[in-house]
Amino acid sequence: MFKCNLLIVEDNVDLCETLADIFRKNDFNVQTAFRTDDAREILRRDLIDLVILDLKLPDGSGLKVLDTVKDVDSDILVIMITANTHVEPAVEAMKSGAYDYIMKPFELDEVKLVVQKALETQILKREVARLKRQHESMFPKTDMFSVNKKMEEVKRMIKIVAETPRTSLLIEGESGTGKELVADALHQWSIRSSGPFIKVNCAAIPENLLESELFGHEKGAFTGADAMKKGLFEMANNGTIFLDEISSMDLALQPKILRVLETQSFRRIGGTSDIKLDVRIIAASNRNLQEMVNNGEFRDDLLYRLKVIVIKLPPLRERIDDIIFLANIFIESNNREFNKSIKGLTDDAKELLLNYRWPGNVRELKNVMERAVILCNTAYIGADLLPSELNADAGDTVSSGVNGVSPLANGHFGSLAEIEKLHIEYMLDQCSGNKSKTARELGISRSTLREKMKLYDIDG
Ligand SMILES: Nc1ncnc2c1ncn2[C@@H]1O[C@H](COP(=O)(O)OP(=O)(O)OP(=O)(O)O)[C@@H](O)[C@H]1O
Numbered sequence: 001m002f003k004c005n006l007l008i009v010e011d012n013v014d015l016c017e018t019l020a021d022i023f024r025k026n027d028f029n030v031q032t033a034f035r036t037d038d039a040r041e042i043l044r045r046d047l048i049d050l051v052i053l054d055l056k057l058p059d060g061s062g063l064k065v066l067d068t069v070k071d072v073d074s075d076i077l078v079i080m081i082t083a084n085t086h087v088e089p090a091v092e093a094m095k096s097g098a099y100d101y102i103m104k105p106f107e108l109d110e111v112k113l114v115v116q117k118a119l120e121t122q123i124l125k126r127e128v129a130r131l132k133r134q135h136e137s138m139f140p141k142t143d144m145f146s147v148n149k150k151m152e153e154v155k156r157m158i159k160i161v162a163e164t165p166r167t168s169l170l171i172e173g174e175s176g177t178g179k180e181l182v183a184d185a186l187h188q189w190s191i192r193s194s195g196p197f198i199k200v201n202c203a204a205i206p207e208n209l210l211e212s213e214l215f216g217h218e219k220g221a222f223t224g225a226d227a228m229k230k231g232l233f234e235m236a237n238n239g240t241i242f243l244d245e246i247s248s249m250d251l252a253l254q255p256k257i258l259r260v261l262e263t264q265s266f267r268r269i270g271g272t273s274d275i276k277l278d279v280r281i282i283a284a285s286n287r288n289l290q291e292m293v294n295n296g297e298f299r300d301d302l303l304y305r306l307k308v309i310v311i312k313l314p315p316l317r318e319r320i321d322d323i324i325f326l327a328n329i330f331i332e333s334n335n336r337e338f339n340k341s342i343k344g345l346t347d348d349a350k351e352l353l354l355n356y357r358w359p360g361n362v363r364e365l366k367n368v369m370e371r372a373v374i375l376c377n378t379a380y381i382g383a384d385l386l387p388s389e390l391n392a393d394a395g396d397t398v399s400s401g402v403n404g405v406s407p408l409a410n411g412h413f414g415s416l417a418e419i420e421k422l423h424i425e426y427m428l429d430q431c432s433g434n435k436s437k438t439a440r441e442l443g444i445s446r447s448t449l450r451e452k453m454k455l456y457d458i459d460g
């Protein structure tokens with residue numbers, strides 16, 4: 001897939017050459033150094049992906065080289081080599097960012113295995129970073145991440161609505177699916193983004209106060225109204241108002257909202273004239289409003305007016321391909337927040353996450369990952385750090401029909417060869433089978449691509 005630039009820093013010349021030989025045979029670009037000074041020079045001069053680093057070198061500790069790695073590019077993975085009498089400094093090295101350590105004497109296969117795991121981690125990290133970059137260039141200023149097809153559709157829809165300045169929007173979805181993020185994105189992506197964005201949680205404001213909160217009141221409108229007060233609609237002028245949990249709104253207040261939607265004007269309580277308004281109304285509900293209409297709990301005319309454009313957010317269990325992707329994103333953000341360097345999830349943990357029903361959707365996943373990161377003292381989050389509810393669901397099978405998503409984005413782990421095969425298939429698919437384009441995208445020649453396709457038995 002990519003030719004790995006490996007630096008081996010080991011003062012035992014025989015060992016160094018043996019390792020170099022093995023990795024050269026496995027298609028790595030290998031450089032060697034016997035001293036910290038040389039290693040640091042190479043790191044500064046060349047783009048290194050991976051370092052195998054002896055802890056004890058003639059001119060000082062390997063930790064000095066680790067410091068240089070952090071200065072140059074903290075994404076470079078470092079595997080420490082240490083004598084079995086020197087485990088403690090190796091553990092220290094891992095705390096300061098080394099990926100793993102191997103104890104001398106070791107089997108060569110062991111080194112190969114650790115290197116292979118390290119590369120898989122790095123490929124995954126790069127893929128996540130690439131998808132994030134791609135996402136950010138397409139959809140700036142949002143925390144809504146996804147690799148799921150349906151969610152891509154959601155984002156495309158938000159973009160379309162964002163370009164019309166007044167169209168209202170109804171967002172439906174279970175709790176924790178990201179309704180508020182959709183509202184945020186719609187405001188941010190529209191020309192109204194320089195205007196105010198007012199969020200009103202209709203369930204959190206007592207019924208008798210909601211009307212005056214929304215519409216304001218004139219002086220003397222009712223007992224206690226000793227001054228004119230502007231309402232939230234007025235404050236949202238030239239911007240967006242988000243009526244969250246609109247299902248909680250009193251039936252008596254609903255026609256007044258309908259009127260604002262229809263006339264883009266409103267009247268303060270106790271006021272005698274209409275005030276013109278220029279505002280986009282976004283409403284959200286985690287209850288099914290149509291059912292509420294059928295039960296007489298919500299007005300049909302308001303629903304039909306709101307329903308012109310509806311975005312339905314799929315629950316997390318219907319976007320399986322997002323689960324590991326989002327879990328990795330949350331691990332990354334929690335690593336930053338709690339100053340940790342957790343590398344990912346064990347296969348067991350992934351399986352539990354994938355088999356759980358996620359009634360609390362992305363919010364629940366976010367909380368589960370925060371807790372796990374806080375509790376985790378190892379490099380990978382294991383199944384034991386996940387809440388017991390997840391274990392209760394184990395055994396249920398959920399199909400992971402992932403279409404058009406790189407296996408890497410799905411947190412797939414396997415041998416390097418397996419990942420390479422899957423990635424080639426994915427890129428071929430992305431490039432509609434065009435081999436020249438695929439080879440270009442993969443950074444390899446057409447003939448190399450042909451060889452690899454033959455090797456992995458890929459049709460095309
Ligand atoms: N696609 C996503 N990417 C990253 N974070 C997300 C995503 N979707 C939701 N979240 C996070 O999950 C949490 C819940 O999202 P949000 O508040 O938008 O859900 P909601 O649908 O409004 O839920 P509720 O119905 O309970 O109000 C937030 O912390 C949000 O940042």
Ligand SMILES: [Mg+2]
Pocket residue numbers: 179180244
């Ligand atoms: Mg919400």
